[in-house]
Amino acid sequence: MEHQGNAFTFVAIAWIFLIGGILLWDGAVTVEFTQARLTSLTPTAVATGQNESVTPEIAAPAENQTAFRAPYVQYFVTQGLHGFSYGQMAVDISGGKGAEIISPINGEVTAFYIDQSGNTTLIIENQVYQVTLLHGLYEVNIGDQLTIGQRIGMESNQGYTLDMQGNPCWGRDCGYHTHLNILDKRTGQNVDPFTLLQP
Numbered sequence: 006m007e008h009q010g011n012a013f014t015f016v017a018i019a020w021i022f023l024i025g026g027i028l029l030w031d032g033a034v035t036v037e038f039t040q041a042r043l044t045s046l047t048p049t050a051v052a053t054g055q056n057e058s059v060t061p062e063i064a065a066p067a068e069n070q071t072a073f074r075a076p077y078v079q080y081f082v083t084q085g086l087h088g089f090s091y092g093q094m095a096v097d098i099s100g101g102k103g104a105e106i107i108s109p110i111n112g113e114v115t116a117f118y119i120d121q122s123g124n125t126t127l128i129i130e131n132q133v134y135q136v137t138l139l140h141g142l143y144e145v146n147i148g149d150q151l152t153i154g155q156r157i158g159m160e161s162n163q164g165y166t167l168d169m170q171g172n173p174c175w176g177r178d179c180g181y182h183t184h185l186n187i188l189d190k191r192t193g194q195n196v197d198p199f200t201l202l203q204p
């Protein structure tokens with residue numbers, strides 16, 4: 006009898022622990038779930054409640070993103086649309102050897118490297134445009150936040166540039182220009198730069 010009594014007590018205690026454990030576990034999960042619901046619902050509720058005042062705040066940065074200007078104060082075109090064979094629709098423009106190059110958009114420097122042809126390559130982008138510039142002596146770094154019109158470097162002939170007779174300008178005093186390509190990230194297509202360079 007005593008042995009059976011002990012066994013019964015053990016089973017009863019085991020049940021109490023088991024049920025208590027389930028209740029505790031269930032309680033903890035319920036609390037976590039409630040907190041998750043609260044944190045996920047709060048921003049949505051706030052945004053919905055302030056819908057009318059949020060719209061103009063979004064409009065201002067949007068104009069900021071679509072703004073575009075020439076990368077020089079003054080320039081001339083040295084080559085029309087080209088680069089289709091390597092996925093671009095670029096133009097070559099020049100402000101003269103050593104001319105100041107300025108940022109054509111409000112954006113961030115996302116790449117700065119020398120490609121396999123020796124071209125110094127600078128990529129500036131925002132939510133709308135990805136602008137690629139080649140051949141210059143650039144003075145900015147990856148991660149820099151640029152304001153449209155801000156100085157970013159000087160015109161040079163770094164990499165593969167040609168003289169008027171079509172001869173490469175490696176180590177020679179010729180071929181100064183900026184190769185400019187503009188990708189519209191909204192469409193995934195290159196933009197004819199002349200449509201944006203027009204005043």
Ligand SMILES: [Zn+2]
Pocket residue numbers: 084087095096097183184185
């Ligand atoms: Zn070019």
